[in-house]
Amino acid sequence: MRRVDECLYQLVLRTRRQRLFLRSWRKGLELAPVTRPARREGVLAFACLRNEARRLPDFLDHYRRLGVAQFFVVDNGSTDGAAELLAAQPDVAMWRTSGSYRRSRYGMDWLAALKRRHGCGRWCLTVDADELLVYPDWETRPLPALCAWLDARGLRSFPALLLDLYGGPGAAGPEGRILEQVPWFDAGNYRAQRDPRYGHDWIQGGPRERAFFAGEPWQAPALNKVPLVRWKFGQTYVSSTHHLLPRGLNQRREEAPTGVLLHTKFLPGFAARAEEEAARQEHYGDCVEYRAYLARALRPGALHGPGSLRFAGWRQLEALGLMSRGVWI
Amino acid sequence: MTAGCVMLCHGGLDRAEQVARHICAQGTPLALHVDSGTPVSRRRLAELAAIPGLVLAGRRRSRWGGWELVEASLGGALALLSRHPQLTHVCLISGSCLPLRPMAELDRFLAEHPGRDFIESVRIRQADWVVSGLQEERFRLRFPFRFREQRRLFDLATRVQRMLPEQWQRALPAGLDPCLGSQWWCLSRRTLEAILSDPGLTRSARYFRRVWIPDEAFFQSMARRHGRDVVSRTLTFAPFDRTGRPVTFYDDHAAELRGIGPDYFFVRKVWEGADRLYAERLGKLPAPVPSRRDGARRIAARAAVPQPLTPAIPRRGEPPGTVPYLALFGAGPLFPGLPRILRDAGRGPWIDTAFGPAARLNPAAHLANLLRDHRGMPVLSFGADSPPEAAWSVALDPLARIIAVEGGWVLPLAGGAGAEAQGEEFARLRRAEGRIFAALDGGDRRAALRRWTLEEALAAPDEIAEALGLPPDSLAVPQAAQMAEFLERMRDDGLNPSLSLGRGGAGARLPRGLAAR
Numbered sequence: 103m104r105r106v107d108e109c110l111y112q113l114v115l116r117t118r119r120q121r122l123f124l125r126s127w128r129k130g131l132e133l134a135p136v137t138r139p140a141r142r143e144g145v146l147a148f149a150c151l152r153n154e155a156r157r158l159p160d161f162l163d164h165y166r167r168l169g170v171a172q173f174f175v176v177d178n179g180s181t182d183g184a185a186e187l188l189a190a191q192p193d194v195a196m197w198r199t200s201g202s203y204r205r206s207r208y209g210m211d212w213l214a215a216l217k218r219r220h221g222c223g224r225w226c227l228t229v230d231a232d233e234l235l236v237y238p239d240w241e242t243r244p245l246p247a248l249c250a251w252l253d254a255r256g257l258r259s260f261p262a263l264l265l266d267l268y269g270g271p272g273a274a275g276p277e278g279r280i281l282e283q284v285p286w287f288d289a290g291n292y293r294a295q296r297d298p299r300y301g302h303d304w305i306q307g308g309p310r311e312r313a314f315f316a317g318e319p320w321q322a323p324a325l326n327k328v329p330l331v332r333w334k335f336g337q338t339y340v341s342s343t344h345h346l347l348p349r350g351l352n353q354r355r356e357e358a359p360t361g362v363l364l365h366t367k368f369l370p371g372f373a374a375r376a377e378e379e380a381a382r383q384e385h386y387g388d389c390v391e392y393r394a395y396l397a398r399a400l401r402p403g404a405l406h407g408p409g410s411l412r413f414a415g416w417r418q419l420e421a422l423g424l425m426s427r428g429v430w431i
Numbered sequence: 432m433t434a435g436c437v438m439l440c441h442g443g444l445d446r447a448e449q450v451a452r453h454i455c456a457q458g459t460p461l462a463l464h465v466d467s468g469t470p471v472s473r474r475r476l477a478e479l480a481a482i483p484g485l486v487l488a489g490r491r492r493s494r495w496g497g498w499e500l501v502e503a504s505l506g507g508a509l510a511l512l513s514r515h516p517q518l519t520h521v522c523l524i525s526g527s528c529l530p531l532r533p534m535a536e537l538d539r540f541l542a543e544h545p546g547r548d549f550i551e552s553v554r555i556r557q558a559d560w561v562v563s564g565l566q567e568e569r570f571r572l573r574f575p576f577r578f579r580e581q582r583r584l585f586d587l588a589t590r591v592q593r594m595l596p597e598q599w600q601r602a603l604p605a606g607l608d609p610c611l612g613s614q615w616w617c618l619s620r621r622t623l624e625a626i627l628s629d630p631g632l633t634r635s636a637r638y639f640r641r642v643w644i645p646d647e648a649f650f651q652s653m654a655r656r657h658g659r660d661v662v663s664r665t666l667t668f669a670p671f672d673r674t675g676r677p678v679t680f681y682d683d684h685a686a687e688l689r690g691i692g693p694d695y696f697f698v699r700k701v702w703e704g705a706d707r708l709y710a711e712r713l714g715k716l717p718a719p720v721p722s723r724r725d726g727a728r729r730i731a732a733r734a735a736v737p738q739p740l741t742p743a744i745p746r747r748g749e750p751p752g753t754v755p756y757l758a759l760f761g762a763g764p765l766f767p768g769l770p771r772i773l774r775d776a777g778r779g780p781w782i783d784t785a786f787g788p789a790a791r792l793n794p795a796a797h798l799a800n801l802l803r804d805h806r807g808m809p810v811l812s813f814g815a816d817s818p819p820e821a822a823w824s825v826a827l828d829p830l831a832r833i834i835a836v837e838g839g840w841v842l843p844l845a846g847g848a849g850a851e852a853q854g855e856e857f858a859r860l861r862r863a864e865g866r867i868f869a870a871l872d873g874g875d876r877r878a879a880l881r882r883w884t885l886e887e888a889l890a891a892p893d894e895i896a897e898a899l900g901l902p903p904d905s906l907a908v909p910q911a912a913q914m915a916e917f918l919e920r921m922r923d924d925g926l927n928p929s930l931s932l933g934r935g936g937a938g939a940r941l942p943r944g945l946a947a948r
Contacts, residue, residue: 169704242682247702251679263744290803293789293796295747305744311789319789357674360741423743429672431733 119347122338123214125207130215132201133176136185139195139220144171145245145330147227148216150209151177154231155184157366160280162191164234169244170227174220176212178203195220203384210339221333225249228343229329229363234281235262236416237361238427245330251430252358253332259351260330262361263292263424264323266308267413268368270406280366286410288312289422292325300345302326302352309405314394323391327363328352342386357429362419368405433519433538434617435460437507439493439500440526441469443703447526448479453713455484457534460515462507464488486510495579496644498636500614504646508623519545522617522666523650527700529680529712531668531688537696546619548658551612551665552651560611564675565589569643570609571600578643604631604638610651615667615699618654625657626650668695670730678730682707690726745799750828750877752802756809757832758825758878760867761839762895763812765888766906773810776901781810786817794821810899815840815860815867823870831878834898835871838885840864845910845917854924885914 147170154161162173173194177185178201188196199212206212217226225245229235237248237260252260267284274282292307303326311322327343331351338347345352354360372395379385380392411418419425436454438461440447447463454461463479465471467490480487488507493499508521520541553560555567565572572592576584592600603609626632635653639645654661668691670678680688680701685708688698701708709715745751763769763783770781782801784790790797798821802809813821825831840860844853871880881898888895892906 239681239683242705242707243702244704247679247681247704250702254679255676263741290743290800292744293747293793293800294744295793295796303744303746306792307789315789317788319787319792322789357672423741426741429674429676431672431678431730 115347115349118340119336119338122207122211122340122347123218123336126211126214126218126338129201129206129211130218132199132206133197133212133215134199136177136196136198137189137194139172139174140193141172142220143224145169145225145227145249146172146174146221147229148174148213148221149176149229149231150203150213151175151180151184151231152203153180153182153184155180155182155187156276156369157231157280158184158187161231161234162194165227165229166193167244168235168240169246174213174216176209176216178209208342208386210342214338217333218335222335224333225330226333227330228339232366232369233264233327233329234364234366235329235361236364236419237262237359237425238416238420238430240361240416248359248430249330249332255358257355257358258332258334259328259346260359260361261302261326261328261352261354262330262363263305264325264327264363264365265419265424266310266325266365266367266405268309268405268410269370269403270410270412271403272412273370273403276370280369281364281413283369284366285413286406287413288407288409289411289424291409292424294326297345300340300347300352301349302328302345303354309407309410310391312407313405314391314397321387321390329361329363355428359428359430360425362416362425364413433517433541434522434534435462435511435515435518435520436522436524437462437464437488437504437511438524438526438528439464439466439503439507441466441493443526444469444471444475446701446703446709448482449709449713450526450529451479451485452482454530454534455482458484459534459537460484460486460511460518462486462488462510464493464503464507465490467492468494486514494577496577496646498640498645500646501639501649504650505627508618509627512620512623519620520617521620521623522697523615524667524697525615525699527703528615528667528697529699529701529708530696531691531698531712532693532696536693537666540696541617544662546621547660547662548616548618548622548654549662549664549666550616550618550651550654550658552610552655552661552663553612554655555609555611561675565643566611567609568593569611569648570603572643573601573641574643601638601641604634606656607635607638607652608655609648610655611647612651612663613665613667613669614646614650615665615669615697616650616654617666618650618658619660622654622658626653629653629657664694666695667697667699668727669699670727680708681705684708684730685711687726687729688712690729692727695727743803745796747793747795748824749795749799750830751795751798751824752828752830753799754802754805754809755830755832756802756811757834757899758811758813759834760813760822760871761815761836761864762834762888762899763839764814764843765836765839765885766892766895767842768907769812772901772905773899776905778900779807779810780805781812783812784814784817784821786821791818794818795824797821798824808900813867815864817863817867819863819866819870822867823873826871826873826876826878826880829877832898833871833878833880833882834895835868835880835882836885836888836895837864837868837882839888841885841914841917842910845914854921857921889914 147165175188175194176197178199188194203209213228265287267287269284270286273285288308292305294303294305297304305326306322308325311319315322324344328346329343340347376392376395380389380396383389385392451461451463463485488510491499491503493503504523511521576588578585639649642648672678677700682705773779773781889911893903896906
């Protein structure tokens with residue numbers, strides 16, 4: 103009976119995957135190309151954004167340093183000059199759309215369409231504009247080195263923890279570098295458990311749960327992500343970049359390294375942004391997250407607490423045990 | 432000039448060419464084999480062939496673990512030996528190797544050891560060399576499928592052959608002593624010529640062609656047969672990690688590579704984007720100053736240490752402790768001054784396990800988060816209404832020492848007022864405690880458990896003090912009379928206290944889980 107159940111469940115998952123995959127074809131029609139990709143080899147980065155002009159210079163800087171060869175960006179109606187900034191970059195291919203972010207599964211359908219067109223057979227990094235990927239020794243081992251290592255082991259995905267950063271004492275003002283504006287993070291209030299549906303580690307905790315979801319912690323945002331995947335025709339992200347189908351891509355192997363996505367969501371001025379996003383109603387779960395932010399009026403530095411640590415580089419994160427190098431010595 | 436090099440190259444031709452030019456420029460002849468599966472233009476090959484001192488070996492499709500690798504090495508060695516009669520040794524390196532020292536030092540070293548073969552060669556009958564994979568079966572089974580590309584068929588074929596009778600397996604050729612070792616060797620001219628002129632070479636070749644990963648076996652076995660002075664180590668520093676895969680070197684290994692001892696002349700394998708390592712080793716940067724001489728040991732240590740998997744993200748179902756700790760069930764409420772007493776005695780730190788909503792979602796992770804970063808012997812104090820899963824995860828933790836007092840939670844209740852509310856609370860806590868003790872008594876417990884009933888605890892508090900590492904008489908006996916009276920009142924109110932202090936409780940039944948004790 104269990105075998106039968108498993109087979110049936112596999113069928114369910116396959117159907118789900120195919121439905122999401124077909125959906126991305128339909129949603130891909132909403133994209134209008136602005137600039138074309140210059141290169142198709144190397145590691146490709148995919149992002150969907152709206153009004154992120156503040157973060158973009160640091161975002162592009164960081165990922166260029168990590169060895170991303172080509173960016174594929176969907177601009178969902180920016181009005182703050184982000185589109186112009188992106189169009190002027192030689193290594194950014196841009197698409198524009200005015201479609202609904204929510205009905206494109208928070209940008210995932212658009213990016214799935216781009217990955218299907220441009221990413222098959224390549225290592226594809228799918229990140230938001232407020233996520234900066236780091237992993238052990240990333241300065242001397244950029245993404246091509248990591249991907250070559252994963253390839254040699256037959257590994258096809260690279261998991262990362264989404265680490266929320268926030269302001270606090272000594273944070274720089276809006277004119278500073280992004281990571282200096284939000285230099286604090288929670289070191290040790292995370293918890294993980296296996297999610298039997300997709301076989302990934304479901305991680306929750308951190309400052310967002312502590313501050314906004316203390317009463318209903320099961321609603322707190324998931325912090326597990328799989329940002330880097332060797333893309334194959336037919337693969338699809340299920341919920342944001344938290345997990346994928348087929349399920350094997352979510353599995354974390356003991357010998358494989360893991361990374362951290364530095365999440366710079368809470369830049370100074372986040373309250374205004376939260377208000378706007380809550381009004382737009384384009385975010386996950388009826389904007390439950392943004393309504394929670396509004397309900398507990400978010401002052402700058404309000405997330406800082408006794409358990410906060412100041413971010414000091416990847417060595418600190420590795421020593422704390424928030425990421426691991428596995429056997430990638 | 433005493434040494435020549437055979438270089439096997441797959442991808443990364445640019446880097447291989449840099450290294451080849453560097454070696455040839457020092458007067459060391461080099462035979463370069465480029466895998467015929469690697470796309471190279473004719474012009475590029477002509478450019479390579481024009482490098483003085485370099486000879487291109489006939490190209491073959493040399494996949495990982497294929498016999499063609501051995502053929503390519505033999506072909507390269509033959510080309511070098513016939514062209515350069517003064518050569519005494521040939522080293523086999525790969526396109527992703529880097530020289531650690533000038534070639535003149537290698538020449539000098541080999542001149543000091545004429546006729547000696549440097550090849551790691553382990554007799555498989557006597558030792559384990561393989562980290563994960565087949566060892567003796569490499570020589571006895573047949574491998575019609577490729578390991579990397581046809582893994583499932585490979586595994587299936589291996590499993591099937593294991594089930595078949597042993598006489599159906601391949602017979603070893605007479606006189607062959609099967610040996611295994613690292614592919615990267617440095618053999619003397621005499622040994623190589625003996626191998627090449629062996630009348631049984633065709634037969635051996637036919638046999639080894641079907642051995643799994645023959646490049647780790649052919650030369651290693653043949654050198655044992657023909658070599659007169661075999662030193663079982665390589666001149667190439669090529670460490671493996673604990674999964675048995677080769678370590679890749681990056682720019683951050685520069686300091687350790689500077690500290691590699693004088694016995695090694697090459698390092699494998701270097702990531703082709705490691706600009707600084709290449710610049711440093713190929714003389715584009717000022718010559719590196721050798722640092723401490725224990726680089727090899729430091730890398731070996733890094734390779735051997737099992738890296739913990741993100742301990743800051745504790746997982747449900749995993750034991751919470753990283754250091755030994757005490758877990759108190761019921762003792763906290765029973766001795767209200769305990770945190771202060773422990774602190775004064777230099778024990779602790781005292782950690783109150785307040786289970787909020789988030790903590791209840793994953794109690795084991797909550798405990799792990801509480802226990803992290805504490806020096807000394809942390810003391811976790813549990814209340815009666817802690818989730819049973821927490822007790823279960825502590826019971827499974829071999830680092831935990833559990834001190835449990837059944838009914839310790841009665842004391843704070845006995846002091847209060849309001850019979851109706853107290854009755855309900857009493858019943859609730861009693862049930863919760865029953866579940867906790869059932870978890871502690873589970874058959875798969877790995878923690879050390881000491882438990883007392885309320886009566887025993889009140890009669891001999893010194894036993895608990897001793898278990899806590901406190902001097903005798905340090906735990907004050909709480910108000911036993913008040914508690915006995917309270918329990919009696921509970922019983923008279925119609926609740927089943929099933930706790931007794933010697934006077935009442937006759938006929939009281941223990942809840943399930945407690946009864947088993």
